[in-house]
Amino acid sequence: MSQKFTNEDVQMLGKRTLFQGFFRMEEYRFKHRLFAGGWSQEVVREVFERGHAVVVLPYDPVSDKVVLIEQIRIPVVNAATTPWLLEFVAGMIEEGESAEQVAHRELLEESGLVASEMHYISQYFSSPGGTSERFDFYWARVDASQADGLHGLDDEHEDIKVHVMPREAAFQLLQDGTINNASTVIGLQWLQLNYQSLRAAK
Structure with missing residues (x-):
C-alpha cells in the first residue's frame, strides 16, 4: 500500500450545527485528495456527534464464563424482532474522565461487578459513515459468581x-x-481468539 492519506489531505470548508439536543448533528463541507490525484469537488455530509464511549467485556478466566447485560434499545424497535439486546457493559466518556475510569464506573453501575484487573485492547469506530463515535475496548477480569x-x-x-x-x-x-x-x-470474536492465553495467565 504505497499511498497513505492523513488529515492534511482534507480541506475543511465549513461546519455548522443542524441540531443540538442530548446528541448533536453537524454539517461538514470539505474537499479531499483523490486516489487518482488532484482534489474532489465540495462534499457535504451530516455527522451524528454523540461523543466517545467505552465497551467492557467482563470475563472470568477461572470459570471460563462471560457476563452479558440485557436492556431495551429503542432505536432498533422497527429493525429487529426485539429491542431488548444482549450486550457487554458500555458507556459514554464524560468530560474530565479517562476511558479506563469510565470502564470501571460502568462495570459497577451496569453489572454490580468490580474488576480485579482492567485491560485495554483496542479502539474502533462504531459507524464511521455517519458518526464520529469511537469505542475504547477493554476486557475486565471478574469473578462471574458475583x-x-x-x-x-x-x-x-x-x-x-x-x-x-x-x-x-x-x-x-x-x-x-x-x-x-x-x-x-467484536468482543466475543476477540475473546474466542484469545481466551486460551487469558486462561493460561489466570
Whole structure:
C-alpha cells in the first residue's frame, strides 16, 4: 500500500450545527485528495456527534464464563424482532474522565461487578459513515459468581438484567444471530481468539 492519506489531505470548508439536543448533528463541507490525484469537488455530509464511549467485556478466566447485560434499545424497535439486546457493559466518556475510569464506573453501575484487573485492547469506530463515535475496548477480569440481579441508574431510566454464561454458550448466541450488536460481536470474536492465553495467565 504505497499511498497513505492523513488529515492534511482534507480541506475543511465549513461546519455548522443542524441540531443540538442530548446528541448533536453537524454539517461538514470539505474537499479531499483523490486516489487518482488532484482534489474532489465540495462534499457535504451530516455527522451524528454523540461523543466517545467505552465497551467492557467482563470475563472470568477461572470459570471460563462471560457476563452479558440485557436492556431495551429503542432505536432498533422497527429493525429487529426485539429491542431488548444482549450486550457487554458500555458507556459514554464524560468530560474530565479517562476511558479506563469510565470502564470501571460502568462495570459497577451496569453489572454490580468490580474488576480485579482492567485491560485495554483496542479502539474502533462504531459507524464511521455517519458518526464520529469511537469505542475504547477493554476486557475486565471478574469473578462471574458475583454477577446477578438487576442494575442501572434510576435517573437514566436504566433497567438492566445481568446474565452469566459459559464462553462457548455466549459464542453460540453470536453464531445463531441472537447477539446482533457490533460491540458484543467484536468482543466475543476477540475473546474466542484469545481466551486460551487469558486462561493460561489466570
